[in-house]
Amino acid sequence: MKRNSILLLALSLSLVFACSSDDDNNSSNNDVSKSAVVSNYADMVYQSYLDSYNAAVTMQTAIEAFVANPSEATFTAAKDAWLDAREPYGQTEVYREANGPVDTESDAWSLGTEGQMNAWPIDESYIDYVATGTEDYAGDYGSIIGDTSITIDEATIAGLNEGVDDKSISTGWHAIEFLLWGQDNTVPADYLAGQRSYTDYTTADNADRRALYLTVSTDLLVGDLLDLVNTWAEGGTYRTVFESLDTDTALQQAINGAFFIAGDELSSERMIAPVDSTDGIDASGQEDEHSCFSDNTNRDVYANAQGVINVIYGSYGSIEGASFYDLVNQADAAQALALQTAATDAMTKINIIGDNALPFDYLITQETSDDLSGPVMQAVEALFTLADEISASASVIGINLN
Known part of the structure; x- marks a missing residue:
């Protein structure tokens, strides 16, 4: 001092x-000092990645149990574990676009694995068989699983990720999701997810390769999450870099992640895009849903928005400390109130989607992006407002967001 x-x-x-x-x-x-906010943010990032990793390990165990003993019960348990693991992971997406290790590769920390973990939408035919007409065929359609000349191991499927274009995804959460649920070819009004049978892992063509792919892709995801845990741990490679930054630079990066998720990735890419791609009748919008095979998109939307709230208030699980909101409040109480009001309104509207018994793919058939009367577009508008207030709030503490 x-x-x-x-x-x-x-x-x-x-x-x-x-x-x-x-x-x-x-x-x-x-x-509250800026340095205290930066330190609390780093603690929060570490803990949320640790929670995500632990949940993914539980999923890995359930998938291994299913592969060892395929049955309806073990298949359901594996899918339930995937759904549970998505809850903490969804809240970590707010750490993207923060010049950090999840989506920025550097010689200093050498990660940048977001595209390997959570890329979407995916061309599922790149991985496995797909429906043709009204029948499912388990034959070789040029898929990785169908092409027996392709070795299925971590290095190979990681190398094939986006091998053709940005939809030829071979790894991550949504590859695993597809291998568990299969395509969702149902009508949204039926409120059903993908209907893959566990017998795809017993008597179907390529059953052994499919089981191997499921376990290998899960192992790869778990390893990627562990790398993030380690690099954000006390003394970790990126944690050391982050805590040595000028406090304004560190804050700018942290706040920009929340600004990006609220004002772009969640509101535009994950909500408006699927609304625009459906005609209000059929299932076409499902292709742009974030978790289109499992019909878990409503929970993805909730978790992503909750991550934004976590960064604003510096609170996640047992972690609670100095926050962006605190800095804004001591600099400009009126702006802090505007930020708080926007955050509350956004989460109120997001909760309508997150807790909705109706799946997201059905909700988007009831809306258009130029009509703000439905729950999806009302939440979008609230997220846009929240992003504006995040930017305005950053300005009052001397932080410029791009």
């Missing part, structure tokens, strides 16, 4: 003085 700060505090603990430009020090016992 600066010498003059000590003298001022000795005269009066209630005296408030101006913070230094990078705010490395508290201005009073009650104020």
Whole structure:
């Protein structure tokens, strides 16, 4: 702490003085420093990746049990474990577009694995058989599983990811999802997910290769999550880089992730795009759904939005500390109230989707993007407003968002 700060505090603990430009020090016992917010953010990132990794390990165990003993019961357990694991992972997506290790490769930390973990939408025929007409065929349609000349191991399927175009996805959550649920060719009004049978892993063509692909792709995902846990741990490669940044730079990166998810990735790519791709009648919009095989998109939407709220308020699970909101509130109480109001409104509308008994692929058949009367587009507008308030709030603490 600066010498003059000590003298001022000795005269009066209630005296408030101006913070230094990078705010490395508290201005009073009650104020929050930028460095404290950065430290709490790093703790939160680590814990949420750890939770995601642990849930993925539970999924891995369930998938291994299914492959060892395929049955309706073990298949259902594997799918339930996938759904459970998506909840903590969805909240980590707010750490994207933050110049961090999940989607930025660097010689310093060498990750950038987001596209390997969570790329979508996917051309499922790149992985396995797909429906042709009204019948399913388990033959070779040029899929990785159908082409027995392709060795199925982690290095091979990772190397094949986006091997043809950005939809030729061979790894990650949605590859595993497809291998568990299969295509969702049902009518949205039937409220059904994909109907893959567990017998695809017993008596169907390529059953052994399909089982191997399922376990290998799961192992790859678990390994990628462990890498993120390790690099964000105390003393981890990226944690060290992040905590050595100028506090304004670190804050800009953290806040930009929330701004990106609210104002672009979630609102536009994951909500407006599927609304626009359906004609209000058929299942065409399912192709642009985030979790289109399992019909878990409503929960994806909720988890992604909750991640934004976590960053705003500096709270995740047992982690609770100095936050972006605290900094804004001590700089401009009126702007803090605007941010809080936008966050509350966004989550109120998101909860209508996240807790809805109707699947997302049905909801989007009832809406168009130029009509704001439905729950999906109302939530989109609320997310846009929240993104605007995140940007305005960043400005009052001297942070410029791109």
